[in-house]
Amino acid sequence: xxxxxxxxxxxxxxxxxxxxxxxxxxxxxxxxxxxxxxxxxxxxxxxxxxxxxxxxxxxxxxxxxxxxxxxxxxxxxxxxxxxxxxxxxxxxxxxxxxxxxxxxxxxxxxxxxxxxxxxxxxxxxxxxxxxxxxxxxxxxxxxxxxxxxxxxxxxxxxxxxxxxxxxxxxxxxxxxxxxxxxxxxxxxxxxxxxxxxxxxxxxxxxxxxxxxxxxxxxxxxxxxxxxxxxxxxxxxxxxxxxxxxxxxxxxxxxxxxxxxxxxxxxxxxxxxxxxxxxxxxxxxxxxxxxxxxxxxxxxxxxxxxxxxxxxxxxxxxxxxxxxxxxxxxxxxxxxxxxxxxxxxxxxxxxxxxxxxxxxxxxxxxxxxxxxxxxxxxxxxxxxxxxxxxxxxxxxxxxxxxxxxxxxxxxxxxxxxxxxxxxxxxxxxxxxxxxxxxxxxxxxxxxxxxxxxxxxxxxxxxxxxxxxxxxxxxxxxxxxxxxxxxxxxxxxx
Ligand code: NAD
Numbered sequence: 135x136x137x138x139x140x141x142x143x144x145x146x147x148x149x150x151x152x153x154x155x156x157x158x159x160x161x162x163x164x165x166x167x168x169x170x171x172x173x174x175x176x177x178x179x180x181x182x183x184x185x186x187x188x189x190x191x192x193x194x195x196x197x198x199x200x201x202x203x204x205x206x207x208x209x210x211x212x213x214x215x216x217x218x219x220x221x222x223x224x225x226x227x228x229x230x231x232x233x234x235x236x237x238x239x240x241x242x243x244x245x246x247x248x249x250x251x252x253x254x255x256x257x258x259x260x261x262x263x264x265x266x267x268x269x270x271x272x273x274x275x276x277x278x279x280x281x282x283x284x285x286x287x288x289x290x291x292x293x294x295x296x297x298x299x300x301x302x303x304x305x306x307x308x309x310x311x312x313x314x315x316x317x318x319x320x321x322x323x324x325x326x327x328x329x330x331x332x333x334x335x336x337x338x339x340x341x342x343x344x345x346x347x348x349x350x351x352x353x354x355x356x357x358x359x360x361x362x363x364x365x366x367x368x369x370x371x372x373x374x375x376x377x378x379x380x381x382x383x384x385x386x387x388x389x390x391x392x393x394x395x396x397x398x399x400x401x402x403x404x405x406x407x408x409x410x411x412x413x414x415x416x417x418x419x420x421x422x423x424x425x426x427x428x429x430x431x432x433x434x435x436x437x438x439x440x441x442x443x444x445x446x447x448x449x450x451x452x453x454x455x456x457x458x459x460x461x462x463x464x465x466x467x468x469x470x471x472x473x474x475x476x477x478x479x480x481x482x483x484x485x486x487x488x489x490x491x492x493x494x495x496x497x498x499x500x501x502x503x504x505x506x507x508x509x510x511x512x513x514x515x516x517x518x519x520x521x522x523x524x525x526x527x528x529x530x531x532x533x534x535x536x537x538x539x540x541x542x543x544x545x546x547x548x549x550x551x552x553x554x555x556x557x558x559x560x561x562x563x564x565x566x567x568x569x570x571x572x573x574x575x576x577x578x579x580x581x582x583x584x585x586x587x588x589x590x591x592x593x594x595x596x597x598x599x600x601x602x603x604x605x606x607x608x609x610x611x612x613x614x615x616x617x618x619x620x621x622x623x624x625x626x
Pocket of ligand 1 (some may be wrong): 288341
């Protein structure tokens with residue numbers, strides 16, 4: 135791929151050049167090198183993709199589920215064989231380290247594996263003799279054309295929270311990746327192109343808000359799976375609901391971790407640092423607020439400061455690099471402005487990662503790990519999603535205060551507790567208003583056979599991605615009540 139190359143859409147098993155008037159450069163955030171150009175496909179091209187998906191629907195839903203999942207088995211093998219190449223692409227366009235990119239694709243593959251169990255996962259229920267000679271059963275049928283709109287921070291994994299389940303359940307799919315990281319899906323669709331899916335079953339449309347909105351408004355799209363910022367998630371949820379679609383919309387986060395004095399401090403600070411600074415803080419499950427309780431304050435502060443100061447920052451394909459850049463110069467500017475905001479609001483800058491310059495990568499969007507101490511829990515820096523490698527430290531005296539603080543936040547994506555106490559752990563998981571909970575875990579990312587939960591402003595909808603939730607989302611239930619009076623049940 136060279137910088138002046140324009141990415142293609144994939145519709146009806148054909149690669150198509152977009153008619154888009156506008157193209158955006160896709161840049162390597164570590165080097166500012168232009169990797170390719172992405173077309174901002176207009177609504178008319180979204181319509182073509184949806185039409186293709188609509189036409190493919192009936193024969194695909196009539197294909198037995200056992201045959202549908204055979205395509206996923208093939209895809210899983212191809213993803214394994216091409217894991218290194220795809221991971222490299224993720225690092226090039228998204229900035230995370232190669233090891234993080236491999237981890238991302240591992241979870242994508244795991245979702246394919248779980249979706250291969252759809253013959254069991256989409257089974258219905260049957261009750262015999264609900265009245266004399268009458269049976270009742272519930273079957274699951276596909277919902278129709280499904281659209282997936284994804285964010286920049288996990289270009290390989292996030293579409294896989296949805297796509298394998300949607301396909302296995304008999305739906306057809308249109309994927310719109312983030313315009314900032316479109317290369318990974320381009321690569322993955324090259325693999326999908328070789329597994330002989332019927333034309334129109336999976337389609338790819340590159341673009342930004344116009345393409346996304348065209349999917350939200352399209353009368354032939356029945357379901358929307360969205361992941362991105364809370365502002366856009368709200369918009370997606372409301373707009374798609376206007377035309378009666380089912381929607382799952384994952385939003386942003388501000389994830390707190392609580393550290394109790396009886397925690398294993400070495401482990402706690404090591405994995406908290408991975409949570410706060412891994413993927414340059416651009417995980418929706420990144421710890422961004424650390425609440426120390428009582429005597430945990432001093433040992434945790436010292437050890438997390440050490441972990442932050444010694445983290446090796448650089449280009450994610452270079453050896454021993456532990457943290458890459460943030461996605462764009464604008465993002466770097468925003469992260470640095472929030473660090474300044476924290477200082478202006480009275481926090482102490484324990485470790486200041488601004489104005490980072492990495493030798494050999496002077497054009498990159500680097501911010502080094504940053505720690506703000508004595509943060510006022512009600513200040514803007516403590517409440518706003520920064521999406522960069524910035525950890526704010528807040529101190530309280532009791533676990534009750536800490537939980538109250540966690541629950542006062544707007545988001546509910548993840549909350550973690552570090553402790554040696556089972557009772558404290560139970561109180562925490564029982565009382566905390568968050569969809570993903572970690573106990574002595576820094577990034578509580580659910581395996582593919584659990585739903586990726588999320589509460590409050592982190593999720594709009596009912597059913598989440600992954601596992602049984604995805605199967606339920608991508609199927610509609612039909613209940614049948616049945617009697618055969620002329621047959622052997624004639625006595626009724
Ligand atoms: P974003 O909201 O800017 O973009 C997400 C998608 O929405 C992209 O495909 C984009 O093209 C599209 N989009 C942007 N503006 C739109 C508009 N006005 N109308 C319609 N579509 C629009 O998000 P991002 O910056 O790419 O991703 C980072 C955000 O995603 C963070 O807030 C992060 O917390 C969140 N995120 C959440 C989860 C989760 O599971 N809750 C997972 C990953 C990322």
